[in-house]
Amino acid sequence: MLLYALKRLVYMLPVALGVSLVCFMLVHITPGDPLTAVIPVDASAEVQAEMRAIYGFDKPLPVQYAIWLGKVMLGDLGTSIATGRAVLGEVMRAVGNTLMLAAVATMIGFFFGCLFGFVAGYFRNSPIDRIASLLSVLGVSVPHYWLGMVMVIIFSVQLNWLPATGAGPGGSTDWTWDWVHIRHLILPAITMSVIPMGVIARTVRALVAEILSQEFVHALAAKGLMDRGIFRHVVKNTAPTALAVMGLQLGYLLGGSILIETVFSWPGTGFLLNLAIFQRDLPLLQGTILVLAMFFVMLNLLVDVLQTALDPRIQRG
Amino acid sequence: MSEAAAPMIDIRDLNVTFTGGRKPVRAVNGVTFSVPRGEVLALLGESGSGKSVTLRSILNMHPKKRTVSSGSITAGGLDVMALSGRALADYRGKLTSMIFQEPLLAFDPVYTVGAQIVESIRRHEPVSKAEAYARALGLLQKVKIPSAERRLAAYPHEMSGGMRQRAMIALALACNPQILLADEPTTALDATVQIQILLLLRELQRELGLTVILVTHDIGVAVEVADRVAVMYAGRIVETGPVREIIRNPRHPYTQGLLASRAHGAMTGARLDAIPGAPPDLSSLPPGCAFRPRCKFAVTDCETIQPDETAVSPGHWMRCLRSAA
Numbered sequence: 001m002l003l004y005a006l007k008r009l010v011y012m013l014p015v016a017l018g019v020s021l022v023c024f025m026l027v028h029i030t031p032g033d034p035l036t037a038v039i040p041v042d043a044s045a046e047v048q049a050e051m052r053a054i055y056g057f058d059k060p061l062p063v064q065y066a067i068w069l070g071k072v073m074l075g076d077l078g079t080s081i082a083t084g085r086a087v088l089g090e091v092m093r094a095v096g097n098t099l100m101l102a103a104v105a106t107m108i109g110f111f112f113g114c115l116f117g118f119v120a121g122y123f124r125n126s127p128i129d130r131i132a133s134l135l136s137v138l139g140v141s142v143p144h145y146w147l148g149m150v151m152v153i154i155f156s157v158q159l160n161w162l163p164a165t166g167a168g169p170g171g172s173t174d175w176t177w178d179w180v181h182i183r184h185l186i187l188p189a190i191t192m193s194v195i196p197m198g199v200i201a202r203t204v205r206a207l208v209a210e211i212l213s214q215e216f217v218h219a220l221a222a223k224g225l226m227d228r229g230i231f232r233h234v235v236k237n238t239a240p241t242a243l244a245v246m247g248l249q250l251g252y253l254l255g256g257s258i259l260i261e262t263v264f265s266w267p268g269t270g271f272l273l274n275l276a277i278f279q280r281d282l283p284l285l286q287g288t289i290l291v292l293a294m295f296f297v298m299l300n301l302l303v304d305v306l307q308t309a310l311d312p313r314i315q316r317g
Numbered sequence: 318m319s320e321a322a323a324p325m326i327d328i329r330d331l332n333v334t335f336t337g338g339r340k341p342v343r344a345v346n347g348v349t350f351s352v353p354r355g356e357v358l359a360l361l362g363e364s365g366s367g368k369s370v371t372l373r374s375i376l377n378m379h380p381k382k383r384t385v386s387s388g389s390i391t392a393g394g395l396d397v398m399a400l401s402g403r404a405l406a407d408y409r410g411k412l413t414s415m416i417f418q419e420p421l422l423a424f425d426p427v428y429t430v431g432a433q434i435v436e437s438i439r440r441h442e443p444v445s446k447a448e449a450y451a452r453a454l455g456l457l458q459k460v461k462i463p464s465a466e467r468r469l470a471a472y473p474h475e476m477s478g479g480m481r482q483r484a485m486i487a488l489a490l491a492c493n494p495q496i497l498l499a500d501e502p503t504t505a506l507d508a509t510v511q512i513q514i515l516l517l518l519r520e521l522q523r524e525l526g527l528t529v530i531l532v533t534h535d536i537g538v539a540v541e542v543a544d545r546v547a548v549m550y551a552g553r554i555v556e557t558g559p560v561r562e563i564i565r566n567p568r569h570p571y572t573q574g575l576l577a578s579r580a581h582g583a584m585t586g587a588r589l590d591a592i593p594g595a596p597p598d599l600s601s602l603p604p605g606c607a608f609r610p611r612c613k614f615a616v617t618d619c620e621t622i623q624p625d626e627t628a629v630s631p632g633h634w635m636r637c638l639r640s641a642a
Contacts, residue, residue, distance in 0.1 A: 215422035222376055222417075223437045223488065224410035226403065233425050240427075312472040313426055 005305050015297055020072065023290040024065050027282045077287035082279045087287035090272065095254075095291060097167055098261070098268030100175065102253035104189040109196030110246050116197070117204025117242075118234075124209055132201065139198025145259035148191040152263070155187060162187050165265035188264040192257060196249035203245045207238045240311040247303030251296045323394070324351035325496060325528040326375065330388040333370050333552075337383035340600035344370040346552040347388075352545075354495075357522060357529040359543035359560070361536060361575070365596050367552035368532045372498050375530070376409050377401075392496055411441045413496040414489040419505040420481035424473035430457075430484045431469030437491040456487035460517060479510035486517065490525070497522070499531045503538060515541045536579060540564060545632070548572045551597050551607035558633030569635040570612045606638070614639050 039048055052058045056067060071078070077087035113136070120132035156164035163184050167175060175181055211217065211234050220230050254269070261270035269288055276285040333345040345367040352358045360368040373379060375390055377397050390397040393412050400408055417423035424433060434453040438444060444452070450469065457465035460483040473481055482502060489497060502518065503511040519542050522529050533539055539546050540560055547557040548571065556569040567573045574592040594611035603609065609619040616638065624636040 215417060215419065216425045218378060219415075219417055219423040220425065221406075222378065222409055222415045223491075224406045224408070224440050225436075226406045229436075229440065233428070236427050237425065311427060312429075313474055 004308060005301075008301050008304060012297055012301060016294065019293040019297065020069060020290060021065070023286050023293065024068055026289065027286055028061065072290065077290070078283035080276075080281050080284045082275075082281040082284065087284050090284060091269070091288050091291045094267060094269045094272040094288070095295070097175070097266060098254060098270065101185065101188055101192060101261075101266060101268055102250055104185060105192035105253055106196050106246060106250045108189060108193035109249065110200055110242075112193070113197045113200025114204055114242065116201040118208055118238075120201070120205040121208025121212065129205075133205065136198040136201035136205070139194040139201070141198075142194065144191055144194060144257065145263050147194060148188070148260050148263040151187050151191055167267050188260055188266050191264075192253060192260050195257075196246065196253065199249055200242060200245055204238060204242055207241055208234060211237045236310075240307045243310065244303050244307055247299055247306070251299045254292065254295050254299070325354040325356075325393060326530065327351040327391040328371070328375075328388065329390075331371065331374060331390060332385075332387045333367070333374055333379065334385045335379075335383055336385055337380075338600070341385075342599045343602055344552050344599055345374070346602070348549075348552070348554055349388075350547055350554060350557065352528055352530060354528050355526045356545065357519075357531060357543045359531045359533055359539035359546045360549055361533060361539050361546050362549035363534055363596060365551075365599065366549040367599075368549045369500055370552075371549070372415075372500055372530060372532050374398075375496075375498055376413060376415060377405055407441070410437055410494070411492045412494055413498060414492070414494040416482075416485050416489050416497065416499040416502045418501040420485040421473060421478070421505075423485060424481070424488075426473055429470050429472055430476070430488075431471075434484075434488050434491050437488060441492045453487070453491070456490060457484065459490070459521070460484070460487045462487070478506050479513060482506060482510075482514050483517065486514075486521070490521065493525075495526075495528060497527045497529045499529060501532055501534070504533070504535070511538070512541070518542055536564075536575060548575070551602060552599060553607065553636065555608065555637070556633075556635035558629065562630065562633045566629070566633075568629050568633075569608075569637050570614050570639075571608050572635070574611075606636075 039051055043051075049058070056064055059067070068078075075088055077091065079085065080087050080090060083090070116132040116136055120129040120136075123129050152164045155162045164187070165184075167181070167184050217230060217233070220233055225233075258270035258274050260266070261268045262274050265271065269292055273285065273288055275281070276288060328351065329349050331345055331348045332343070335342040335344060344365075348367070348371055350358070360371060362368045370379070374386065375392060375397060377390075377400055379386065386398060388398075392408075395408060395412065397408070424430065428436075431450060431453050434456060435446065435449040438449040438452055439446070442449075454465055454469055457468055462468050462480055462483050468476065468480070468484070473484075476484065482505075486502075499518065503514050506514060515538060518529070518531075521527065522542070529542070531539070531542060543560050545557065546560050546563045547554045548563070548569065549555065550571050556563065556567070556572045563572065564576070567576050571592070574590070577590040578592060579589075592611055597603070597607050597610070603620065605618075605620045605622055606612070606615075606624055609615045612619070618638055622638060624638045626634045626636055628634045
């Protein structure tokens with residue numbers, strides 16, 4: 001088991017390298033170079049050249065990549081052009097916020113997704129199944145920025161129960177787990193949870209339906225198990241796939257939903273990406289994408305290892 | 318059958334109709350038989366003859382919503398068709414247990430074989446986990462699984478087909494049942510493994526005094542293990558009798574056709590005799606003999622008259638108008 005995890009960790013290296021290359025190239029695919037946006041148009045050629053030399057843009061690409069990669073390894077993602085602050089700090093703070101939002105949203109989504117999925121799978125083609133399936137289809141297909149705005153209109157504007165924006169009172173960024181802060185989390189988390197809820201519900205329904213049609217369910221009944229005992233088997237058979245889907249969903253949400261975070265002004269990675277794009281802050285954009293991609297890779301690894309632990313048939317040596 | 322002791326299994330006029338589809342499917346149509354304690358009965362027939370449906374009825378396995386059953390089934394003195402809920406669950410696996418056709422599908426893939434046997438034991442008997450594991454080990458040894466200790470912790474997919482079926486038998490015997498139902502127990506296995514499993518079944522049956530109903534489409538299997546054979550066609554028993562009697566003196570045209578279509582004993586290079594046509598549609602059975610369209614001896618009366626049981630010799634009867642022929 002441990003050996004498998006280590007092996008996977010080693011396999012991750014080329015993926016990580018590829019990801020870093022793509023992130024690096026991102027800056028160079030765009031026309032001009034990142035400095036064009038910042039250097040005043042009327043700056044002299046010497047000043048421009050000097051600036052380029054300072055940022056290292058005068059060197060050949062492979063050298064630039066090597067230097068950049070070396071810095072990244074040491075945790076230096078450069079400085080944001082817009083704010084002049086270290087990119088790493090900005091990104092990590094945003095990642096923390098997004099992680100919290102995504103984790104809470106995934107948990108809510110997983111809970112309700114499993115609930116709807118199991119109910120729908122057990123009572124296939126009954127009215128309950130149709131309602132649960134309808135809810136999950138809605139969850140997948142409703143545009144969530146729209147849902148977010150509707151939530152804001154209902155719960156913030158009309159009912160005035162919950163705050164509409166930010167991650168704390170007065171735009172504070174220091175998170176604590178108290179009601180004052182959690183209030184801010186509720187609306188974006190629920191809005192965000194709708195996506196994984198729908199996906200997980202549909203997956204679990206299909207899984208449960210498939211498992212219940214298998215011969216071993218009859219065999220379990222034939223040896224005298226009651227519905228409760230059989231349910232335990234169904235759950236354990238569903239778990240590996242359901243968890244994998246949940247992990248992937250968490251990965252997607254970690255990318256930060258730009259739309260949801262923008263609607264709720266949640267200071268997460270999506271919000272940061274949005275900012276970086278509009279301000280043409282390429283080091284920030286590059287750093288954010290790199291960190292997010294790495295998170296995704298790590299998460300995949302985690303899901304894989306977990307799945308292997310849960311399902312004895314998956315034996316990757 | 319004429320003995321004073323009550324039979325272990327007694328089925329009277331069993332009818333099973335599945336109502337889930339567009340047209341009701343009459344899978345079993347008035348099956349009556351009984352099996353004395355310690356006897357092995359083989360239900361013989363092709364796909365769709367109602368043999369597996371009959372077998373599963375003995376465990377009351379058919380979904381209530383989509384099935385209409387009538388008649389009576391008594392197993393070990395219990396009225397099976399009246400059982401439901403906990404009483405039914407207590408009966409399943411304890412008094413009567415079942416061996417499935419494809420053990421790879423009949424075991425839950427994510428639990429070890431040992432855990433599944435232990436689960437069955439602990440479902441029916443208040444024993445500790447350690448005790449149940451010890452018994453499971455004993456069961457695996459009893460069905461002659463090599464290095465049983467290690468196999469206890471193996472998952473179903475880690476075993477070979479034959480070993481899985483042995484484990485399935487161990488699971489079925491976990492709570493010392495008196496009745497064993499075997500649904501095509503060797504069909505999914507290699508020919509060489511089949512005979513080993515059959516020998517094991519017969520040995521265990523004799524040792525434990527089990528009453529067995531074996532469903533098969535293979536006369537060879539029936540000959541190997543059974544004391545008596547009941548040949549089924551379109552949900553009815555068309556001929557029944559002691560195995561030897563049926564083999565030597567088959568009287569129903571369908572039984573004769575089945576025996577003639579065996580590869581065993583056929584001349585090399587000669588075409589095998591097959592029964593022409595296909596089994597009837599169980600959702601629209603003809604009023605008369607269901608085998609008539611495929612029968613070379615059929616007369617006009619066969620179209621309208623449902624033949625009664627006709628005795629051939631003691632314990633051997635069949636349903637055919639042409640019995641005199």
